[in-house]
Amino acid sequence: MDNxxxxxxxxxxxxxxxxxxxxxxxxxxAPLTETKFDYHWFDTKRWNIxxxxxxxxxxxxxxxxxxxxxKSLFIRRIAGLDAIEEAVGRATEMxxxxxxxxxxxxxxxxxxxxxxxxxxxxxKTIARYDIPLIVPIRQPFVVPVAEEAVRQGYLSAxxxxxxxxxxxxxxxxxxxxxxxxVNGIMLRERPAANLLLGSFYAESLLLAETGASTGAIQVAxxxxxxxxxxxxxxxxxTLIGEELFVAxxxxxxxxxxxxxxxxxxxxxxxxxLAIIIGTILETMGVKWFTKLFVVQ
Amino acid sequence: MDFWxxxxxxxxxxxxxxxxxxxxxxxxxxxxxxxxxxxxxxSPVKSLYDYVEKLPPGSKVMIAFDYDPPTTPELQPMAISxxxxxxxxxxxxIMIGLWPQGPVQAQFxxxxxxxxxxxxxxxxxxYGVDYVNLGFQAGNEFVILRMGSDIAAAFPVDYFGTRTRExxxxxxxxxxxxxxxxxxISAGYPGxxxxxxxxxxxxxxxxxxxxxxxxxxxxxPYLQTGQxxxxxGGMQGAAAYEKVSGYFGKATKYMFSQAVxxxxxxxxxxxxxxxxxxxxxxxx
Amino acid sequence: MRRxxxxxxxxxxxxxxxxxxxxxxxxxxxxxxxxNDWIQIxxxxxxxxxxxxxxxxxxxxxxKKSQGWGYAVIIIIGFLIMTAAGLFFSGGKNYQxxxxxxxxxxxxxxxxxxxxxFAILAFFVASxxxxxxxxxxxxxxxxxxxxxxxxxxxxxxxxxxxxWAGDWQLKNISDWIMDFxxxxxxxAIMIGIALGxxxxxxxxxxxxxxxxxxxx
Amino acid sequence: xxxxxxxxxxxxxxxxxxxxxxxxxLFVGISAGYWFCTVFWSxxxxxxxxxxxxxxxxxxxxxxxxxGLLGFMMLLRLVxxxxxxxxxxxAFVVGGTAGAYLIxxxxxxxxxxxxxxxxxxxxxxxxxxxxxxxxxxxxxFCGLVYFFFSKEHKGTYGKIAKLGxxxxxxxxxxxxxxxxxxxxxxxxGRMDFLFGTWLGLIK
Numbered sequence: 001m002d003n004x005x006x007x008x009x010x011x012x013x014x015x016x017x018x019x020x021x022x023x024x025x026x027x028x029x030a031p032l033t034e035t036k037f038d039y040h041w042f043d044t045k046r047w048n049i050x051x052x053x054x055x056x057x058x059x060x061x062x063x064x065x066x067x068x069x070x071k072s073l074f075i076r077r078i079a080g081l082d083a084i085e086e087a088v089g090r091a092t093e094m095x096x097x098x099x100x101x102x103x104x105x106x107x108x109x110x111x112x113x114x115x116x117x118x119x120x121x122x123x124k125t126i127a128r129y130d131i132p133l134i135v136p137i138r139q140p141f142v143v144p145v146a147e148e149a150v151r152q153g154y155l156s157a158x159x160x161x162x163x164x165x166x167x168x169x170x171x172x173x174x175x176x177x178x179x180x181x182v183n184g185i186m187l188r189e190r191p192a193a194n195l196l197l198g199s200f201y202a203e204s205l206l207l208a209e210t211g212a213s214t215g216a217i218q219v220a221x222x223x224x225x226x227x228x229x230x231x232x233x234x235x236x237x238t239l240i241g242e243e244l245f246v247a248x249x250x251x252x253x254x255x256x257x258x259x260x261x262x263x264x265x266x267x268x269x270x271x272x273l274a275i276i277i278g279t280i281l282e283t284m285g286v287k288w289f290t291k292l293f294v295v296q
Numbered sequence: 297m298d299f300w301x302x303x304x305x306x307x308x309x310x311x312x313x314x315x316x317x318x319x320x321x322x323x324x325x326x327x328x329x330x331x332x333x334x335x336x337x338x339s340p341v342k343s344l345y346d347y348v349e350k351l352p353p354g355s356k357v358m359i360a361f362d363y364d365p366p367t368t369p370e371l372q373p374m375a376i377s378x379x380x381x382x383x384x385x386x387x388x389x390i391m392i393g394l395w396p397q398g399p400v401q402a403q404f405x406x407x408x409x410x411x412x413x414x415x416x417x418x419x420x421x422x423y424g425v426d427y428v429n430l431g432f433q434a435g436n437e438f439v440i441l442r443m444g445s446d447i448a449a450a451f452p453v454d455y456f457g458t459r460t461r462e463x464x465x466x467x468x469x470x471x472x473x474x475x476x477x478x479x480x481i482s483a484g485y486p487g488x489x490x491x492x493x494x495x496x497x498x499x500x501x502x503x504x505x506x507x508x509x510x511x512x513x514x515x516x517p518y519l520q521t522g523q524x525x526x527x528x529g530g531m532q533g534a535a536a537y538e539k540v541s542g543y544f545g546k547a548t549k550y551m552f553s554q555a556v557x558x559x560x561x562x563x564x565x566x567x568x569x570x571x572x573x574x575x576x577x578x579x580x
Numbered sequence: 581m582r583r584x585x586x587x588x589x590x591x592x593x594x595x596x597x598x599x600x601x602x603x604x605x606x607x608x609x610x611x612x613x614x615x616n617d618w619i620q621i622x623x624x625x626x627x628x629x630x631x632x633x634x635x636x637x638x639x640x641x642x643x644k645k646s647q648g649w650g651y652a653v654i655i656i657i658g659f660l661i662m663t664a665a666g667l668f669f670s671g672g673k674n675y676q677x678x679x680x681x682x683x684x685x686x687x688x689x690x691x692x693x694x695x696x697x698f699a700i701l702a703f704f705v706a707s708x709x710x711x712x713x714x715x716x717x718x719x720x721x722x723x724x725x726x727x728x729x730x731x732x733x734x735x736x737x738x739x740x741x742x743x744w745a746g747d748w749q750l751k752n753i754s755d756w757i758m759d760f761x762x763x764x765x766x767x768a769i770m771i772g773i774a775l776g777x778x779x780x781x782x783x784x785x786x787x788x789x790x791x792x793x794x795x796x
Numbered sequence: 797x798x799x800x801x802x803x804x805x806x807x808x809x810x811x812x813x814x815x816x817x818x819x820x821x822l823f824v825g826i827s828a829g830y831w832f833c834t835v836f837w838s839x840x841x842x843x844x845x846x847x848x849x850x851x852x853x854x855x856x857x858x859x860x861x862x863x864g865l866l867g868f869m870m871l872l873r874l875v876x877x878x879x880x881x882x883x884x885x886x887a888f889v890v891g892g893t894a895g896a897y898l899i900x901x902x903x904x905x906x907x908x909x910x911x912x913x914x915x916x917x918x919x920x921x922x923x924x925x926x927x928x929x930x931x932x933x934x935x936x937f938c939g940l941v942y943f944f945f946s947k948e949h950k951g952t953y954g955k956i957a958k959l960g961x962x963x964x965x966x967x968x969x970x971x972x973x974x975x976x977x978x979x980x981x982x983x984x985g986r987m988d989f990l991f992g993t994w995l996g997l998i999k
Contacts, residue, residue: 043604049907050602053778053898060779064788076948110780113791173637174820176697180812202701209708225769226510229727229972232965233720234712240964242772246945256788260779265946267775271910272940278914279933285916293911295497295903308707312809315706319980320987323998334736336751365691366698369985370978396834397694400676400686407678431676432838434627435620437896442616445609449617453842457673459851493900497908509978513971516758517767520932521912523904530974531981532734550984555735557702557980562728564710569724572714586883590891597895617843618863619892622885624839625867629882631828632874651821658825659832666833673837682833690830692798693823695986696805702983703809705976719965726969731976757970760931765967767909767932768939768960774905781894792890793883 049295059266064259073258075250080221083237087193087217088122092129096192098122099134101182101207102146103198103222104175106139111223114248115198116142116149121251122195123153127162135168136185138178143170179203183210196220196235197244200227208234221247303571311564318560319553327552332539335551340519341536344504344526345381347477353386355476356469360491361391361398363483367508371481372401373534373547374506376409378479381541383416388465389427390475392451394439394486396432399455403429409545424463431455436486440494444472472501477525481506488515492523506533586793594785635659661685726762730754799994802986935963 067073091098100122102115119135126133135146147168154163171181183206186194194211196204196218204220204227211218212234220231221239231238239247249257274293281289351357359378363371382389393399406427410416421427430451433439442450447469448460460466468474478501480491488505492515496503502525507515509530518524528537531554534547593615600608634655641652662685670680677683715721732738733754742750783789804819844867847860866885873882913936919925941953942960949957992998 041603041605043602046602049899049903052907053902056775056778056902057782060782061786075945078945108792174824176808177812177817177820202698205701205704205708209704209712212712212714223773225514225773226971226975229723229968229975230708232723232968233714233972234708236716241769242776242943242945245776256783260776260783261945264772264775264779265944267778268772268940268944269946271771271906272937272944274910275913275933275937275940279917282914282916283918290911290914293907293914295907295911304711306710308711309810311707311710312703315703315983316987319702319984320991323984323988323991331736334739336734336736336739336755338755365694366982367978368695369988370981396831403676403678432834433620433843434623434835434839435616436623437900438616438619438623438892441896442613442620445613449613450620452846453673453838455676457837457842459846493904494896497904498900509974509981510971512974513758513762513766513967517763517770517909520759520763521908523908530734530977531984532977546988550981550988551735553984553987554977554980555737557984558731558735558976559737561706561709561976561980562731564706565713565724565728568710568713569715582880582883586887589884589887590894593888593891594895594898597892598898601899614859614862615888615892617860618866619889621839621843621860621863621867622870622889624835624843625870625885626889627831627835629870629873631832632871634824634828636874648817651817654818654821655825655828658822659829662826662829663832666829667836673841675833675837685826686830688797689801689822690826692802692989693805693819694827695982695989696802697820697823698979699982699986700806700809702979705979709976719961722962722965723969723972726966727972727976730970730973734973734977754973756928757966760928761935761963761966762970764932764935765939765963765965767913767936768943768963769967770905771909771936771940772943774901774909777897777901778906781898784890784894785898792886 046295048292055270056263056267060260060263062259063262063266064256067255067259067262073262075246075258075261077250078239078243078246080219080237080239080243081247081250083219084118084122084195085125087195087219087236088125090217091192092126092131094192095131097132097134097189098126098193098195099136099182099185099189099191099211099216101136101194101196101198102142103196103200104138104178104203105199107141107145109199111199111244112139112142114245116145117248117252118195118197119146120149120153123150124157127154127157127159130162132164132167134185134189134191136171136178136182137169138171138173138175140170140173143168175201175203179206182207186210186214186216190214191216194218196222196231197239198222200224200231205230205234211235300571300574303567304575314564315557315560318557322553322556323550325552331552331555332548335535335539335548336532337536337540338533340516340524340527340529341533341540342526344479344528345537345540347502347504347525348378348381348385348387351385351387351476355387356390356465356474357382357387358390358392358475358478359402360478360480360482361393361402362395362487363401363481363508364395364397365401367483368401369546369550370508370531370534371483371506372405373531373545374528374537375401375405375481377534377538377541377543377545377547378481378506379405379410380413380416380543383410383419383421383426386419390447390465390469391427391429393432394436394490395483396434399429399431403455424458425465428460428463428465429455430460437490437494440486440490441498444495444499447471472499475501477502477504479504479506482511483508484511487511488518488524488527492518496523506537583790583793587787587790590784590792591787594781598785631659726757729757799990802990806986934959939963 088098100119102119103112105112123133133150137143137146150168151163154160172178194216196207200222208230218235219237220235221244223241223244225241228240246261249261278289391402431454433451439450448466451460453459454463472495478491478495480488482488482505488507491503495501504525505515506528512529515527519527528534531547531550535551538545538548596611596615600612638652638655641649665681665685666675670682675682713724715724729750732741733750738750801819804815807813808816844860844864847857850856866888869881870885873879913933915929915933917930938956938960942957947953
């Protein structure tokens with residue numbers, strides 16, 4: 001870790017030095033027009049994006065290293081997690097099952113990975129009450145991961161005996177056949193809570209509609225922006241885009257996820273700051289600040 | 297169970313029938329002339345049209361066909377009206393596809409609509425000189441990046457198996473520097489997003505888009521930033537381009553059905569909510 | 581060996597792509613061209629891999645006579661017919677010319693099947709609008725209102741309904757929604773996603789992200 | 797033929813049935829064949845073979861062999877014992893994608909978006925632009941605040957985030973409206989095919 005840190009410092013300072021000299025050079029040679037095929041060692045028109053990336057990079061790496069050292073990084077508990085707990089709670093009160101749909105993509109989609117982390121947590125809550133947790137799955141590779149997540153959840157709640165393997169069901173690898181089968185489960189087994197968290201496509205509509213018509217509490221979440229409208233209107237609570245990843249980072253506490261999240265948060269704060277300062281200056285008629293962001 | 301509750305529990309197949317009727321019946325009628333006059337030409341459509349209008353004859357325009365049969369009703373009219381506009385302006389057209397079915401769509405458009413058109417027949421278009429179809433290449437954004445340095449390396453052969461370097465049109469086209477506009481007709485990934493990021497902002501070529509309505513809102517922020525020259529969205533965008541370029545095509549024809557079906561959906565949303573609030577009010 | 585080399589490959593390739601952006605100088609741009617060419621070829625093989633995988637799964641289904649194996653047979657037959665047509669009976673490189681068997685199958689079978697698959701979603705959108713889309717809270721109400729404005733405003737129908745409204749016609753309102761509040765919201769999401777992608781990519785090219793090499 | 801298949805898919809609306817399943821399996825098979833042929837001719841022959849063994853008069857480019865080798869390794873995934881070789885080409889693609897995306901997104905969706913959000917809040921003599929600019933700046937600002945996870949949503953800050961949510965909802969509403977438009981268009985196209993091209997009822 002220390003070596004990495006040192007090399008990081010060296011790298012960043014080297015970058016800074018080159019940059020400063022380049023900026024100086026660029027100012028001297030500003031009127032010079034270059035053709036596109038004129039090779040040079042640093043594209044001086046791109047210095048602003050270079051600095052921005054350098055800042056974001058160092059922020060992310062710094063936060064990751066902090067998280068790895070075990071320092072606590074604060075992330076707010078997003079309301080979506082409470083909504084999930086509430087839905088599960090309702091199901092336990094009613095003694096009915098919970099349906100957990102982890103999206104339709106394979107494990108190489110980070111949304112599915114995030115969904116598995118949340119699944120493990122839901123399993124932990126459910127394990128204390130004797131209600132079934134049904135997980136229908138479209139991708140064969142997701143089945144073992146989901147089984148493991150649920151089993152771990154039950155184990156950490158001290159109820160490994162309550163784990164029912166048959167409730168983690170491989171349905172069909174064809175999109176609409178899968179959607180039809182899950183709709184069937186909703187209508188037949190009438191779960192009290194439907195959790196739709198992961199990567200969804202055109203089937204989102206069919207699932208959310210059927211779920212709403214059975215009167216179940218529905219909590220959905222996906223980073224596929226184009227499917228969010230359907231979830232927002234047909235579900236009781238929706239985790240929007242990034243919130244899905246935040247929920248999983250919050251629950252798993254994995255350093256690299258937490259660190260990246262904090263790093264991007266810092267970048268967001270800087271962007272917001274830039275927008276505020278820039279807008280004020282622009283309104284007053286000062287233009288140079290805006291020009292810092294021009295990339296050719 | 298009273299009326300409203302029955303209404304709430306309506307079998308969805310009944311709704312299916314209503315939708316089908318709302319779509320099909322208007323197809324049998326020609327829309328009233330006043331209706332077509334009211335098709336709105338929004339500013340992104342107009343700016344694309346104006347940009348093409350201003351290009352000098354002989355300019356090279358690239359059209360990327362990044363879609364497949366499902367989205368044909370929306371996107372094919374965009375391709376046809378744009379192609380017509382280009383040929384009537386004597387622009388040279390390079391067609392490519394990052395979706396395997398894309399170049400076939402280009403072929404369909406040429407065979408069925410462009411080459412049979414009277415005005416365009418008079419132009420006596422020649423394959424290889426006035427237009428080329430470079431076919432499909434796998435690799436998504438990396439194909440775009442490769443084209444930034446050498447188009448013929450990214451697309452070694454055309455749709456018909458001829459080597460790209462041997463096509464007369466491609467003789468003086470090296471990379472994006474020689475292309476005045478890339479018009480990307482897209483139904484998803486890779487699509488306008490990738491073209492803006494990896495061609496427009498990277499190599500400075502002008503990008504315009506024709507998108508499915510699903511994608512349109514996601515791409516629209518690029519308009520305000522000027523990263524897109526123009527953008528057509530869905531059937532409405534297609535009909536607007538047909539209107540602005542003075543050509544009565546499929547999109548205009550479908551617009552009547554489209555309007556009625558929208559009204560039907562809005563009606564259902566309002567009806568559903570009405571039933572929901574009335575029954576909910578009673579319970580509590 | 582099984583994990584280290586792939587991670588190293590990812591780091592090196594990633595760095596080349598990043599640095600080539602800032603340093604437009606040989607040999608880096610040549611490396612990038614090679615990289616693009618190779619990735620194109622790999623992408624082609626990845627498609628072939630997907631196809632072979634499908635065949636493998638289908639053959640297994642037939643072999644084990646598991647549920648629905650009859651449909652697996654149809655998949656295999658469909659594949660064989662199309663491949664034979666494309667590779668042997670359609671004149672080699674000119675396989676896509678109009679009139680070849682490959683073209684005919686595409687036009688008469690593939691096209692209508694593929695086109696209809698997504699067309700039926702229209703029915704579901706309508707029934708969901710009726711049965712599930714409720715203005716259950718402030719957020720959903722706002723969403724539905726914006727949707728209704730756009731659905732009406734984007735067709736001439738909106739004009740008929742609001743021709744009395746002068747500058748406040750539905751089409752102008754929907755243009756305004758698209759140009760300002762919609763763009764603002766979309767942009768916030770866009771920037772958030774961009775930062776997410778940047779941090780994930782950064783983890784890949786610094787070797788911190790190792791999930792893509794799998795377990796073991 | 798086309799109509800038979802179109803109706804087969806539409807029959808799914810009534811119920812999942814063998815006719816639909818037949819059509820779907822046929823589609824999956826044909827589409828696999830289609831992809832295979834396209835890739836065979838456009839990648840394997842045009843990109844790889846033609847470059848390494850070019851037609852007379854051109855120098856062979858052996859660099860493409862590396863790509864071919866990496867591609868071949870991809871196929872090894874089908875053989876369980878040496879399937880791990882497929883991680884090499886995969887890593888190549890992952891690395892390349894990471895590098896290209898990092899730059900691309902930072903530039904197009906980061907920098908350029910921020911630049912275009914910095915707008916004057918007062919455009920003299922143009923009320924429409926003034927209001928529009930204010931909405932754009934405030935909306936983007938509030939939206940970003942909503943997606944900021946290092947601070948609890950309380951007090952004024954919480955209210956800003958709440959405003960952000962409202963902007964997001966309008967955004968989703970627009971998407972929703974457009975999605976309805978898209979789905980309807982696709983169906984109109986098919987109906988036109990059934991009633992027009994097939995039955996010849998529509999001029």
